[in-house]
């Protein structure tokens with residue numbers, strides 16, 4: 001699939017365009033992980049429509065790869081995407097990877113003429129920050145392609161403008177997100193956690209799930225969100241059974257209200273021996289913490305056989321944030337996917 005996006009500053013606006021350096025690579029590929037929310041504490045709706053969060057992000061080893069290469073002058077970002085869910089990925093200006101390229105180019109006064117290929121392995125609209133991941137990866141890859149050397153804190157600020165989950169996709173590892181989730185404090189993780197993800201037949205819209213949260217909590221006192229010290233200690237010590245006890249997602253009730261069938265998936269995973277089961281972020285992907293890698297594969301097999309999900313994935317955490325994995329020196333870094 002491919003699509004053309006005419007981004008800001010891409011239509012021959014030479015007054016704002018400068019050469020961004022000489023020794024630039026022909027193509028740059030960045031790898032970026034999905035996330036699971038070990039804790040998602042949600043406060044009441046703010047005047048701007050967002051919700052304050054205490055969001056304990058954990059990057060998991062399921063990856064998209066975003067490759068960028070110079071595009072036709074004046075053409076703006078042109079997108080292609082491959083992978084099992086590629087048909088659900090928009091290839092126009094709304095794609096977070098295209099928005100990231102345009103935002104970075106605008107910041108530096110250059111033209112966002114770039115070909116962007118997304119090799120998508122993260123489930124789409126699954127509460128695993130797949131679009132956010134592509135935004136962070138495209139930002140990093142374009143920064144390298146264009147030789148800009150944008151400081152890390154500026155990249156993180158650009159990420160925050162793109163979406164609440166995007167800064168964490170750049171950072172990776174584990175972090176507490178406050179504000180709307182974009183203000184990050186890195187957390188230490190003392191071991192490897194093994195997860196199974198059950199991917200649902202159809203995605204859920206994140207704004208729709210927050211709306212349902214508001215509907216379900218209307219008239220009740222929503223306490224200010226706070227990170228659970230027991231959960232942070234479990235992460236720090238790499239204690240899977242303790243983490244299992246502390247996992248919590250305030251959006252779970254809303255996701256289950258919109259998609260009651262997810263209850264059967266959660267039950268199938270715990271019946272199969274998962275230490276804990278919860279909805280991942282806004283869902284509908286469900287996440288299962290397993291005692292070790294072998295147990296994770298057992299739980300995945302049982303979930304697949306249960307008929308309560310479309311597919312299952314096994315992944316470990318923590319994982320590195322968006323990382324450049326290849327540039328022009330690697331001929332495999334082309335955009336053909």
Ligand SMILES: C[C@](O)(CO)[C@H](O)COP(=O)(O)OP(=O)(O)OC[C@H]1O[C@@H](n2ccc(N)nc2=O)[C@H](O)[C@@H]1O
Pocket residue numbers: 037040049050051052053055127129132162163164165166179180181206207210281282
């Ligand atoms: C559910 C999570 O994935 C948990 O990590 C995130 O909070 C969602 O992050 P995201 O997809 O990057 O969301 P954004 O693109 O920033 O916002 C999409 C929509 O989700 C709702 N939203 C998002 C984040 C937040 N803290 N409060 C909200 O109410 C708003 O309706 C917003 O318009």
Ligand SMILES: Nc1ncnc2c1ncn2[C@@H]1O[C@H](COP(=O)(O)OP(=O)(O)OP(=O)(O)O)[C@@H](O)[C@H]1O
Pocket residue numbers: 088089090094095096097118123124125126127128129130131132134135165203204206281282283
């Ligand atoms: N690069 C992208 N990949 C996937 N979806 C994208 C992308 N850019 C924009 N979108 C749009 O974003 C919507 C949400 O997709 P995404 O995979 O990011 O959901 P999500 O994982 O539930 O997000 P989050 O966990 O951050 O709330 C999709 O339905 C799609 O229309």
